[in-house]
Amino acid sequence: xxxxxxxxxxxxxxxxxxxxxxxxxxxxxxxxxxxxxxxxxxxxxxxxxxxxxxxxxxxxxxxxxxxxxxxxxxxxxxxxxxxxxxxxxxxxxxxxxxxxxxxxxxxxxxxxxxxxxxxxxxxxxxxxxxxxxxxxxxxxxxxxxxxxxxxxxxxxxxxxxxxxxxxxxxxxxxxxxxxxxxxxxxxxxxxxxxxxxxxxxxxxxxxxxxxxxxxxxxxxxxxxxxxxxxxxxxxxxxxxxxxxxxxxxxxxxxxxxxxxxxxxxxxxxxxxxxxxxxxxxxxxxxxxxxxxxxxxxxxxxxxxxxxxxxxxxxxxxxxxxxxxxxxxxxxxxxxxxxxxxxxxxxxxxxxxxxxxxxxxxxxxxxxxxxxxxxxxxxxxxxxxxxxxxxxxxxxxxxxxxxxxxxxxxxxxxxxxxxxxxxxxxxxxxxxxxxxxxxxxxxxxxxxxxxxxxxxxxxxxxxxxxxxxx
Amino acid sequence: xxxxxxxxxxxxxxxxxxxxxxxxxxxxxxxxxxxxxxxxxxxxxxxxxxxxxxxxxxxxxxxxxxxxxxxxxxxxxxxxxxxxxxxxxxxxxxxxxxxxxxxxxxxxxxxxxxxxxxxxxxxxxxxxxxxxxxxxxxxxxxxxxxxxxxxxxxxxxxxxxxxxxxxxxxxxxxxxxxxxxxxxxxxxxxxxxxxxxxxxxxxxxxxxxxxxxxxxxxxxxxxxxxxxxxxxxxxxxxxxxxxxxxxxxxxxxxxxx
Numbered sequence: 001x002x003x004x005x006x007x008x009x010x011x012x013x014x015x016x017x018x019x020x021x022x023x024x025x026x027x028x029x030x031x032x033x034x035x036x037x038x039x040x041x042x043x044x045x046x047x048x049x050x051x052x053x054x055x056x057x058x059x060x061x062x063x064x065x066x067x068x069x070x071x072x073x074x075x076x077x078x079x080x081x082x083x084x085x086x087x088x089x090x091x092x093x094x095x096x097x098x099x100x101x102x103x104x105x106x107x108x109x110x111x112x113x114x115x116x117x118x119x120x121x122x123x124x125x126x127x128x129x130x131x132x133x134x135x136x137x138x139x140x141x142x143x144x145x146x147x148x149x150x151x152x153x154x155x156x157x158x159x160x161x162x163x164x165x166x167x168x169x170x171x172x173x174x175x176x177x178x179x180x181x182x183x184x185x186x187x188x189x190x191x192x193x194x195x196x197x198x199x200x201x202x203x204x205x206x207x208x209x210x211x212x213x214x215x216x217x218x219x220x221x222x223x224x225x226x227x228x229x230x231x232x233x234x235x236x237x238x239x240x241x242x243x244x245x246x247x248x249x250x251x252x253x254x255x256x257x258x259x260x261x262x263x264x265x266x267x268x269x270x271x272x273x274x275x276x277x278x279x280x281x282x283x284x285x286x287x288x289x290x291x292x293x294x295x296x297x298x299x300x301x302x303x304x305x306x307x308x309x310x311x312x313x314x315x316x317x318x319x320x321x322x323x324x325x326x327x328x329x330x331x332x333x334x335x336x337x338x339x340x341x342x343x344x345x346x347x348x349x350x351x352x353x354x355x356x357x358x359x360x361x362x363x364x365x366x367x368x369x370x371x372x373x374x375x376x377x378x379x380x381x382x383x384x385x386x387x388x389x390x391x392x393x394x395x396x397x398x399x400x401x402x403x404x405x406x407x408x409x410x411x412x413x414x415x416x417x418x419x420x421x422x423x424x425x426x427x428x429x430x431x432x433x434x435x436x437x438x439x440x441x442x443x444x445x446x447x448x449x450x451x452x453x454x455x456x457x458x459x460x461x462x463x464x465x466x467x468x469x
Numbered sequence: 470x471x472x473x474x475x476x477x478x479x480x481x482x483x484x485x486x487x488x489x490x491x492x493x494x495x496x497x498x499x500x501x502x503x504x505x506x507x508x509x510x511x512x513x514x515x516x517x518x519x520x521x522x523x524x525x526x527x528x529x530x531x532x533x534x535x536x537x538x539x540x541x542x543x544x545x546x547x548x549x550x551x552x553x554x555x556x557x558x559x560x561x562x563x564x565x566x567x568x569x570x571x572x573x574x575x576x577x578x579x580x581x582x583x584x585x586x587x588x589x590x591x592x593x594x595x596x597x598x599x600x601x602x603x604x605x606x607x608x609x610x611x612x613x614x615x616x617x618x619x620x621x622x623x624x625x626x627x628x629x630x631x632x633x634x635x636x637x638x639x640x641x642x643x644x645x646x647x648x649x650x651x652x653x654x655x656x657x658x659x660x661x662x663x664x665x666x667x668x669x670x671x672x673x674x675x676x677x678x679x680x681x682x683x684x685x686x687x688x689x690x691x692x693x694x695x696x697x698x699x700x701x702x703x704x705x706x707x708x709x710x711x712x713x714x715x716x717x718x719x720x721x722x723x724x725x726x
Contacts, residue, residue, distance in 0.1 A: 097492045449488075
């Protein structure tokens with residue numbers, strides 16, 4: 001069904017014609033031979049944004065695999081040039097409707113580095129809370145609405161409502177908590193408005209903070225139920241054991257880093273955000289509209305909740321540890337099918353962190369002066385989907401000369417494709433629909449956000465064989 | 470879940486956008502199951518895997534049109550839906566992606582991609598440039614109360630009550646002190662369509678016009694006030710350009726005589 005609906009939209013009729021547009025330019029003409037088949041997902045469902053997956057199988061071997069992210073480019077990095085620095089957090093928030101806070105705060109921190117602005121501790125606390133709220137909302141969306149239906153055998157969370165009313169109601173309740181938390185700090189759930197360079201335009205009052213803290217504290221039972229729900233979920237039996245990929249995430253002097261710290265990897269990387277470009281390079285791989293990242297001299301790498309936990313497992317607090325135990329997640333883990341459990345662990349970890357921050361909710365600090373001056377600055381934060389990099393050069397009049405933004409899904413795109421390629425030999429003899437289903441799950445493990453990376457995913461399977469003709 | 474009449478078939482399509490307005494559909498947590506009981510989400514790729522081909526009764530389109538492929542796609546969508554609603558400011562006016570329109574496409578592409586030849590992009594526009602549109606849900610993002618109002622009105626067969634007077638009226642109802650008059654912060658509230666409850670001014674920051682022009686706006690007069698407040702022509706142009714720069718009303722504001 002996904003295929004048929006995608007075809008309506010994208011011009012391909014039955015999965016046997018390449019869609020129009022950039023892809024058709026690079027696809028060779030299709031000689032249909034007896035041993036050759038092509039499997040595709042036209043429009044990967046339940047992810048944020050638009051992408052397709054094309055697999056070609058010849059004599060039972062994978063001959064071609066393309067993850068085509070056809071999400072149309074919106075050219076943020078181009079139109080940021082010449083805008084005033086004060087506009088940048090508001091503009092970059094619109095890169096992504098799911099993680100606007102991450103883009104907003106990373107832009108703010110990069111620009112503050114460029115302008116030499118240091119914000120007082122209470123501002124850092126409120127930003128930490130805002131970032132946590134976003135991860136809660138995004139993780140609940142991913143766990144329950146995007147990933148869980150696969151594991152339980154439903155096409156969507158909406159379809160689960162009749163058989164699993166309790167689960168769906170819990171999902172909506174937890175999601176509401178995340179959104180209300182974001183609104184409490186940011187003034188609005190999607191594209192919040194209060195965070196600006198130097199601080200906040202509105203400071204929540206202590207009574208609001210206390211009320212939010214009570215609601216977060218009361219989420220323990222929902223967390224526990226979520227952990228028990230994902231506890232039995234595991235890697236499909238068809239797949240080979242997971243490969244070891246390099247994983248990268250922030251790590252700080254203390255605590256579970258999401259806003260500040262140095263960027264570490266399981267391969268030994270340890271760098272300040274300002275030196276990111278010495279270590280990471282990007283390539284544009286047509287037909288995809290997303291850019292692929294690599295660690296220089298090594299190769300693809302993975303960012304996200306599993307990477308964060310692998311690199312910060314000594315930093316778990318009581319709720320994080322309790323969720324880890326309840327999920328039965330073993331760290332370190334290389335298995336991207338553990339990502340859903342990693343998200344549950346992070347829910348516990350971050351809610352506990354938020355409770356501590358809210359217990360000593362700070363009074364609003366005095367406003368910090370923001371000078372207009374030339375400078376360059378960079379920041380890395382942990383968006384829900386992994387490390388997010390922003391860097392800017394500002395001129396003496398306060399206008400942006402250069403903008404460099406690398407989203408988590410760009411960091412993951414090459415690994416995502418590599419993992420699909422590595423797993424393909426185990427999948428090629430399965431029926432089309434099964435290949436599609438497992439491939440889509442593998443893609444969803446990364447919780448890809450193609451709006452971000454181009455600024456969705458569909459999997460196409462093409463089979464050419466005597467049996468089908 | 471037996472319903473006396475067939476549930477209207479609803480489709481949600483994504484064009485060039487951030488997915489935030491689609492997310493707002495899922496963000497009606499407390500009413501989502503009631504809505505799912507009243508309408509049939511037949512096509513909604515971000516939320517479901519089994520998506521059924523048209524025709525549909527009601528189509529929501531998120532995002533701006535930014536490529537020739539999308540021009541074809543929006544015409545196909547129009548042919549599949551009885552009523553078409555632009556979901557959010559990108560679909561209504563081109564939105565924030567239309568910021569790129571002030572530079573040449575080649576220049577913009579070369580800025581981001583190694584192989585710009587593979588990218589087929591055109592100036593960003595609202596969907597009404599290419600197809601007739603039956604309704605607008607403004608905002609960046611859309612307001613969930615307005616979404617529910619539109620869905621309820623559609624189910625009842627009446628006209629939804631969407632307020633298109635200026636944000637200033639809602640701001641006064643919130644009893645906010647005027648940011649322009651008391652703090653000298655340049656605000657687009659006087660010319661921007663209401664419906665957000667004056668969200669930004671209520672949170673201590675000026676309106677940046679994300680909902681596009683209100684009914685009968687006097688953007689020229691506001692531009693004059695900005696000029697008197699000491700803004701340069703370029704700064705005034707930028708203020709009007711951000712979310713609905715290609716609308717006639719905001720263009721008039723951006724062109725100070």
